[in-house]
Amino acid sequence: MENKMKILFVTNTTKYFSTRATHGIMYLSAIAKNGGHQVITSDLNMDNLFSDTESFKPDIIAYSVMSCNYPPVQTINSKLKENFDFLSVFGGPHATYFPEIINNDGVDAVCRGEGELAFSDFLKRYEKRNNYEKTKNFWVKKDGNVYKNPIRPLIKEIDSLPFPDHGLFYDRFWDLRENPVKVFHSSRGCPLNCAYCHNEAFKKMYKGLGAIVRMRSVENLLDEIELVYTRYPLQFVRFFSDILYLKESWLFEFSKEYPKRIGLPFWCLITPHQVNSRSVELLKKAGCWSIGIGIEAGDEQIRRNILNRPVSDKIIHAALGHLTDAGIKILTYNILGIPGSNFENDLKFLDFNMPYHVTYPMATVLTPFPGTKVFEEAEKRNLIPENYISYDNSMMRVSPMNIKDREKVEKLQKLIAVTVRFQFLRPILPSLLKLPLGGLYWVIFKVWMGYVFSQNIFPSKPSFSFLLLTAKRFLFGFEAWGILKEGKMVKDKISSSAGSGK
Numbered sequence: 001m002e003n004k005m006k007i008l009f010v011t012n013t014t015k016y017f018s019t020r021a022t023h024g025i026m027y028l029s030a031i032a033k034n035g036g037h038q039v040i041t042s043d044l045n046m047d048n049l050f051s052d053t054e055s056f057k058p059d060i061i062a063y064s065v066m067s068c069n070y071p072p073v074q075t076i077n078s079k080l081k082e083n084f085d086f087l088s089v090f091g092g093p094h095a096t097y098f099p100e101i102i103n104n105d106g107v108d109a110v111c112r113g114e115g116e117l118a119f120s121d122f123l124k125r126y127e128k129r130n131n132y133e134k135t136k137n138f139w140v141k142k143d144g145n146v147y148k149n150p151i152r153p154l155i156k157e158i159d160s161l162p163f164p165d166h167g168l169f170y171d172r173f174w175d176l177r178e179n180p181v182k183v184f185h186s187s188r189g190c191p192l193n194c195a196y197c198h199n200e201a202f203k204k205m206y207k208g209l210g211a212i213v214r215m216r217s218v219e220n221l222l223d224e225i226e227l228v229y230t231r232y233p234l235q236f237v238r239f240f241s242d243i244l245y246l247k248e249s250w251l252f253e254f255s256k257e258y259p260k261r262i263g264l265p266f267w268c269l270i271t272p273h274q275v276n277s278r279s280v281e282l283l284k285k286a287g288c289w290s291i292g293i294g295i296e297a298g299d300e301q302i303r304r305n306i307l308n309r310p311v312s313d314k315i316i317h318a319a320l321g322h323l324t325d326a327g328i329k330i331l332t333y334n335i336l337g338i339p340g341s342n343f344e345n346d347l348k349f350l351d352f353n354m355p356y357h358v359t360y361p362m363a364t365v366l367t368p369f370p371g372t373k374v375f376e377e378a379e380k381r382n383l384i385p386e387n388y389i390s391y392d393n394s395m396m397r398v399s400p401m402n403i404k405d406r407e408k409v410e411k412l413q414k415l416i417a418v419t420v421r422f423q424f425l426r427p428i429l430p431s432l433l434k435l436p437l438g439g440l441y442w443v444i445f446k447v448w449m450g451y452v453f454s455q456n457i458f459p460s461k462p463s464f465s466f467l468l469l470t471a472k473r474f475l476f477g478f479e480a481w482g483i484l485k486e487g488k489m490v491k492d493k494i495s496s497s498a499g500s501g502k
């Protein structure tokens with residue numbers, strides 16, 4: 001055991017997210033523990049991270065990063081590097097798509113793509129200081145050189161992996177433990193290629209290296225949920241895989257076994273093509289309470305040609321009809337402010353959501369990510385300002401692009417959900433969009449979203465202390481005023497750059 005190491009994992013979301021129990025880290029923690037290493041996890045929060053580093057004295061600090069969180073993580077890592085001696089390893093979506101971060105100060109190693117086999121190999125090599133710079137999937141900086149290694153094949157059988165180490169988060173952070181809504185993953189990978197997503201880049205990177213979409217067996221998935229259910233509070237299951245299932249045979253088995261072994265209401269994501277009377281019947285039988293489904297663009301041509309979503313209006317209407325008839329609560333995804341689209345197209349979202357009284361139409365304003373097709377489209381149309389704030393978590397507040405009718409689009413985004421619920425507002429919507437309500441539009445949006453999510457989409461009865469914390473965060477924390485201030489900041493930056501499109 002003497003060579004065994006101490007690894008401190010840092011999550012990819014801030015401490016305010018109740019969904020910050022990062023599955024990537026849970027999987028890697030299980031792998032590291034199996035290798036005999038000591039593991040803890042810390043928040044993306046300086047005080048906590050600093051004291052953890054001081055007391056735990058990690059050999060490795062392993063960061064999981066999304067692009068929107070990379071800049072603060074880079075700063076935090078540099079500060080830690082000034083004070084402690086450790087190897088920094090970066091993984092997750094940002095490291096996968098932007099491995100050149102290896103050139104930044106204090107970044108020692110970057111893992112691209114799926115991490116379990118790669119990290120396990122890296123740890124074995126690093127504990128013996130044996131050619132760790134040659135680990136597949138990794139870009140490593142050593143003695144002033146950068147080593148760029150190829151990618152290994154995707155893991156064929158997700159069932160062969162140890163279960164994600166839920167305890168890593170739940171045993172340490174009481175708010176994550178107390179949250180009665182917990183996340184699980186039934187599959188890996190997505191079969192679609194939406195222009196606003198990195199999935200296409202992922203597929204290119206892994207071309208010839210195995211099937212992209214991999215299902216877990218129903219038995220393996222239920223074993224994991226059962227384990228968590230016996231140890232921690234759990235009232236509602238949230239399947240966060242890009243797609244719940246691929247083949248109806250999987251859903252058929254799931255619909256028989258899930259109610260017997262788990263029997264809790266659940267939420268999942270599926271595509272409109274998958275919704276038919278048979279699949280809805282099976283989902284209902286399984287205990288599906290609510291479903292997330294993408295409309296994505298109000299106009300079919302924009303959906304097909306700009307967003308690369310080959311889904312007709314007819315298919316979406318049919319899917320919403322089936323789900324409504326079955327009494328399954330619906331969460332739709334509606335993206336406003338798409339390059340090449342306009343305000344009239346954005347209004348069409350109401351024609352999809354209103355007839356079915358969709359439980360919560362989640363409206364967001366598009367934030368194109370560099371490296372995606374939709375970003376190229378926005379660049380082509382001169383919509384990207386010079387000081388573009390990419391990856392800002394602003395999709396619920398403002399458009400980072402120089403879009404036409406910006407103000408109307410941003411206000412509509414905040415009012416779609418209340419209009420769908422209180423349909424008498426529809427005739428006066430044009431007047432509502434003209435009012436100078438400022439931050440109030442955002443407050444209406446956020447309060448209504450919080451209410452419907454907690455009461456209708458992911459309903460549960462949390463403990464009083466958890467409820468209090470959520471309310472406190474919502475009212476006084478980042479969730480409310482922070483975002484409001486931050487949103488204003490983003491807007492100020494954008495208006496100061498307006499007209500400077502490339």
Ligand code: B12
Pocket residue numbers: 012013014017019020021022023024025027028062063064065066067068069089090091092093094096097111113114115116119185189196197198199240241242367369392393394395
């Ligand atoms: C669940 C989820 C969330 C949850 C929880 C996030 C969390 N704590 O993990 C919530 C709702 C909070 C969320 C929010 C957002 N999300 Co999100 N989310 C996801 C989702 C659907 C699943 C993540 C997951 O658990 N995957 C399963 C695990 C096993 O895979 P993984 O995380 O990739 O980890 C593997 C590898 O990446 C690697 N790895 C990961 N970390 C590390 C670390 C080390 C050291 C190593 C060696 C390897 C390694 O090994 C892991 C195991 O194989 C993904 C899509 C997807 N399918 O991954 C999007 C995704 C991560 N989200 C994305 C985005 C854009 C967002 C938002 C910015 C959206 C928005 N505009 O608001 C916000 C950002 C929130 C914030 N400010 O922090 C993008 C990120 C793109 C990017 N370039 O960063 C993704 C990839 C979706 C997409 N396809 O575009 N998200």
Ligand code: SF4
Pocket residue numbers: 190191192193194196197198199200242
């Ligand atoms: S369905 Fe989701 S995960 Fe799949 S390509 Fe589209 S945006 Fe990406």
